[in-house]
Amino acid sequence: MIPNWLVQRANLTPNRIALSFDEKEWTFRQLLDEATNIAQKLRTNGLQDGQRIALLGSSTPDMVFMIHGCLLAGLEIVMLNARLTSSELKWQLADSEAVALLLDDQSSFQFTNLSKPILSFSDIHASGKSELSMVDRWLPSKTLTIMYTSGTTGFPKGVRQTAENHTSSALSSVLNLGLTEHDCWLCTMPLFHISGFSILARSVIYGMTVRLYEKFDEYAVADEIQRGQVTRMSVVAASLQRLLMVMEEQNLYASTAFLTMLAGGGPIPVDYLRRARERRLPVLQTYGMTETSSQTATLSAEDALRKIGSAGKPLFFNQIKIDVSANDAVGEVLVAGPHVTPGYIGHAAAVSPTTDGWFPTGDIGYVDEDGYLFIVDRRSDLIISGGENIYPAEIENILASHPLVVEAGVCGQEDEKWGSVPVAFIVSKGKIVESDLVAYCKQHLAGYKVPKAFHFVEQLPRNASNKLVRRKLKEWL
Structure with a gap:
């Protein structure tokens, strides 16, 4: 059995600060009171233990209260991505079979012909209270959240994340990173994403403060970090780059006082890591996904400089192996452990996420002689040119090290002679010509890896967690 996180935490450390937003703070006791109030009002609206609801909102304290209120009410929460279109959200609502949609009042979405009730946050707050019997323990198999994959191939799948998945992920993380009584996690990741939700889970499991931002603000983040107001943070490559530019x-x-910056969402350019080191930012690459409730592997602090570019070793409860061919050390990354989802919902409910206990991630990587994982790229983004494998991330890494390149995205373009060739999209911070980039790439890459065209753009396509969406680059072509 797993203790009901917030109930247990409020009992253990009721006066410790749980949440900070702007100039406001809430203790764990106050957080429990806010969540209990919402849970009782959800009962009044007919929502019962075991039902599935959908939740759509931005990263605000009200969203935090609503999440914990739903958990206290025993509801399964379908965490909807606020950056999707109305049609995409309607599809997920239908696929998930959620009985109701809980909608942030700040949302601009207009849903028509929706076959389920919509409850705005203000509707819930205005409701009366009903009696609520809260359980103090959860079955490990209890589904707490459901998050849809990004749907890079086919339709997105609704991933079940259980009490055991989230708890084992949090415990594995703290065994790697450690914990201090002054820990404060700066959260700028969207709460509907696994990286954001996992910070809330760690908060109540560890008794740790969350410093919440509605959106990533590189100037505010730089100020918090340099003043020692926060101790840890999660970023992706794009947000790290924006932060580095401000700090420089x-x-x-x-x-x-700042101890850890977890960097995930795909390979981080080595140039970013070097620049971060110059700013005394302890960046640790991490590897995880929706199906693994956040982290599977993370580089330890002691190895950050020795194994730069690595995602580290599997965390304590987890296992990783590489599905390789007979003569190649690079292959698909397979994952096993109590953090791996037990299955999907909706149209993918019959699909087993694992084969013989191993989850195939779709990522390409290798494990070095010391057991450290290196992620090369997504299997779906692999470019095969004249029989040679080209990994876009390798080219992006080189381009990102150019002094005038802010960001780079690479994808494959069909070619009559070679089948496919790499092309690059560049966000620059000064005047730069294609011939300069070609020459720079030729210094660092084999000829067949040098992009055959460069497109200069204002920004790259990214999803809600700021990951580069390479399929959009192909659409641009």
């Missing part, structure tokens, strides 16, 4: 422009350095 203002000549800022991370406070010694």
Whole structure:
């Protein structure tokens, strides 16, 4: 059995700060009171233990209260991505068979002909209270959240995430990173995403403060980090790059109180890691996904410089192996452990996520002689040119190290002679010509890996968690 997170935490450390937003703070006791109030009002609206609801909102304290209120009411929460279109959201609502949609009042979405009730946050707050009998323990198999994959191939799948999945993920993480009584996690990741929700889970399991931001603000984040107001943070490559540019422009350095910056969402350019080291930012690459309730592997602090570019070793409860061919050390990454989803819902309910206990991730990587995982790229993004495998991330890594390149995205373009060739999309911070980039790439890459065309753009296509969406680059072509 797993203790009901918030109930247990409010009992253990009721006066410790749970949440901070702007100038406001809430203790764990106050957080429990807010969540209980919402849970009782959800009962009044006919929502019962075991039912599935959908939740759509931005990263605000009200969203935090609503999430915990749903958990206290025993509801399964379908976490909807606020950056999707109305039609995409309607599809997920239908596929998930949620009995109701809980909608943030700030949302601009207009849903018509929806075959289920919509409850705005203000509707819920205005409701009366009903009696609520809260359980103090959960079955490990209890589904807490459901999050849809990004749907890079085919329709997105609704991933079940259980009490055991989330709890084992949090415990594995703390065994790797450690914990101090002053820990405060700066959360700028969307709460509907696994990276954001996992921070809330860690907060109540560890008794740790969450410093919440509705959106990523590189200037505010740089200020928090250099003043030592927060100790840990999660980023992706794009947000790390924006933060580094501010810290370099203002000549800022991370406070010694800042302990960890987890960098995930895909390979981080080595140039970013070197620049972060100059700003005293302890960046640790991590590897995980929706189906693994966040982290599967993370580089430890002691190995950050020795194994730069690695995602580290599997966390304590987890296992990783590489499905390789007979003569190649690079192959698909397979994952096993208590953090792996037991299955999907909706149209994918009959699909087993694992084969012989191993989850095939769709990522390509290798494990070095010391057991450290290196992610090369997504299998679906692989470019095969004249029989040679080309990984876009390798080219992006080189381009990102050019002093005038802010960001780079690479995808394959059909070619009559070679089948496919790499092309690059560049966000620059100064005047740069294609011939300069070609020459730069030729210094660092084999000829067949050098992009055959460069397109200069204002920004790259990214999803809600700021991951580069390469299929959009192909659509641009």
